[in-house]
Amino acid sequence: MLSSHECPGRRATPGDGSTQLVAPVLVALILALGLAKGAYAQVPADPDAADAAPPASAAPTPPAEGERDTTLEGTPELRGNEIVIISAAQRDEPVFQSPRAVSIVDRVDLQERASRTTPEALLDEVGVFVQRTNHGGGSPIIRGQFGNRILLLVDGIRLNNSSFRQGTNQYLNTIDPLAVDRLEVVRGPGSALYGSDAIGGLINVLTERPRTAGEGVYGSARVVGASMDRSAQLGTRLGWAGDGVGVLASASYRHFGDLRGGDGYDQPFTGYEQWSASGSGTIEVKPGQQLAISVQADAQHGVPRSDRSFPLDFRVFSVQERQLGYARYSVARLGPFRRAAATVSYGRQHERQTRYRVTRDAREEDDLAVATFGVQLGGELDVAGPLVTGAELYVDQFVMDAASGPLSGALTADPTAIRYPEGVGHLTTAVFAHHELALAPRWKLLSELRLGAIRIRLPTDDRLVQQFPDEDLPVLPAVTDVVPVYAASVYARWEVTPWAAVSAGAMLGFRAPNIDDYARSGAEGPGYQIPSRSLDPERALSGELGVKLAPRGADISATYAYTTIVDAIARRVTSLGDITTIDGLRVLQSGNTDSARYHSVELAAMAPVWQRFSAFGTFSWTRGAQRTSDPVAMTTTTEPTSKTPPPFGTIGVRWNAQATRWFGEGLLRYALDQERLSELDRGDPRICPEVPGACRGTPGWAVLVVRAGARISSRLRVTLAVENLTDASYRSHASGIQGAGRGVSGVVEGTL
């Protein structure tokens, strides 16, 4: 419906005046609240230490004295070899002691990086390349793997469902960065503990948990603004902590204007809106027993598909929603278990993509909602060392719709255009175990095993027959397939000295074919995908060699990994009878036609250099080659793997004042050229524009970032950053948008 008022004159320069007004007002409010609390004073670390031992995948325990306190109120102090990660082994483990290649982005990092989205928070992480098809997206690429070969978790619960496509995706950006307590990244296959999709690695997003140590009311407000996309974010959290009980609620609104690239290039079809809200509660039912409940909701509206949008023919993710609710009961002792937990979860993801074709007076909608019901049981015993064991079940249910009609007006259902046929279903279940054995005082052996099955239900599918009645196409039969799956890992770690460790491991990971591989029909990525049958899981075998050094004040890690993927599920160019293109897109079909191998090197270092200055840097390199078999032509070709990032990383210098009250850093974020392209890459306009000339891939780039921040009082923290100081025009490999041009971003956070 049209608004009755007339919009007063269009903006001379794009920008939402409303958010431009709101942000300064709230900044002033937060400043007033924060400064009113007086000068900087050290506040004891979060006293929330009375919680029961955390269940597998629960939020981490509060920091002990000397560790880096990541709460806003505390005093951060970097002790790299004491930071604890839980995602690598589903149990608390200092990063230094983990044989896995891991990294963490905590609340302080989120604040200091002035990250506006959750994917952006990973930009400077070693081994994580962030590809962005649009401004509302952000897909992590780890060791050359992306999309459904990267597992995303929220509080240990799978965000990936069986509709996740092979291409890069936008789902990480459906998590409110203001509600994130920390991001844990595990590079390399993690299927033994987490199941399908964890081939390249996993990212576990841990949201903030309520405090329960009787502090009473607490809360904070955060304003984030940036000039390069005229974005403004307003977020608040409010909690109450009683004795053994606590609740926490948060809400945020984010407005992103169109993103300005380097050299002043304003990019249309990039702005969007996002709302998030969450509520959680924790209660100590009995001593050592805790019930935690969490509800999260996030909604994006009007997120344009930037790379496929033009003024008279554009595509918008008109709805992109995520909801998650879960209850987790954890006990400190249960029979032989040192700790145990049971989690019941319900997640829902809903997306609607709409295409507007002005000259045809046409509008097409593709709507998909996936509800996932999950149950996780887990516990830890002591059987000649810690033994973490568990079982899980996830069931996906689908609701699809497709409709078309005039540009404005009622739409008519179009059953031939729905993404999956009615009646598809997906269930996965498994048991797993992780064991750590101390072989000798400095030797540790870790082993993991997972056994499970996936049931896929595919109904009779006649969509293509109806869509192309002139072609002699078969009706695809109904199939219910049960696929056994397994994964395993073994690791050895040798602590050469208390500050140096070497580890080596072998991991067998997998990705089971999902509903999207089997049943998608429609435009997707670089082509038009048609359904498949008879797919097998793709398997990844990875060998890894790592070194971690933590000499006084320094933190250094180096990892080499070799990964080979067999029976890789890939989209290959095919035809439907005589039809080779649909709507200008090549016809593609999934099959276990490929194998691929990857070499990866990841280096990260941080070391004090002089007084309060430290230097840091990362370097990540992956080289991949895939062999593609064409069963019809009886040919095999070898080519570079698709969307593999070029060498990339950061290098910088940081200054920290006393007790980290102030900080400043300058860093160079860079990526080299990527000229190694697959056939699909060459047909992908995000990489090779559809214009004359030879495709040389993605040029290298480097952008300079300067950040500074201060804890102005015990209640107020401010961070300012200047991004892309030289206003370089650049594009991250395989992205559909240019990187942000020069701009200022800032974060102001005040606490009650």
Added chain:
Amino acid sequence: MIRAMICAAIALCAAACADLADVCERDNDCGGDLVCHRAELDEGGLAPEGVCGYPLLARGEVCAVTDECGADLFCSNDLPSQVKQRFGRCVDVQPAGAPCSRDENCASDLVCAVPEQAETGSCVAAPAELALTEVARGSSR
């Protein structure tokens, strides 16, 4: 302070101009730089309602593809080059004999004749009589 917050909230709500893809009747219904795109009717004229969208680019503006440029303009990265160019500028359509890679590069009474195995050709008058193979490259318009 409370008054300031209330004012800010009102300002936020006031930004009710139609956004990208919202239904509109005229340009002024749309917020920001957006315009109201209405489809042309078969019987002539424009549909009473359309959707808010980005305007077509004018001559000299930076473009990525020809579909972004206004009438009788095309994106100059369509012209022959050694390496694919990510961006160009909207320029006037080409006269007869000028280089091109697709029909949209040529004036309305011309087509782009592209030799087989080539990516670019030249604007010519009558495609049917030419010995060269015309490659008509699709446009989503």
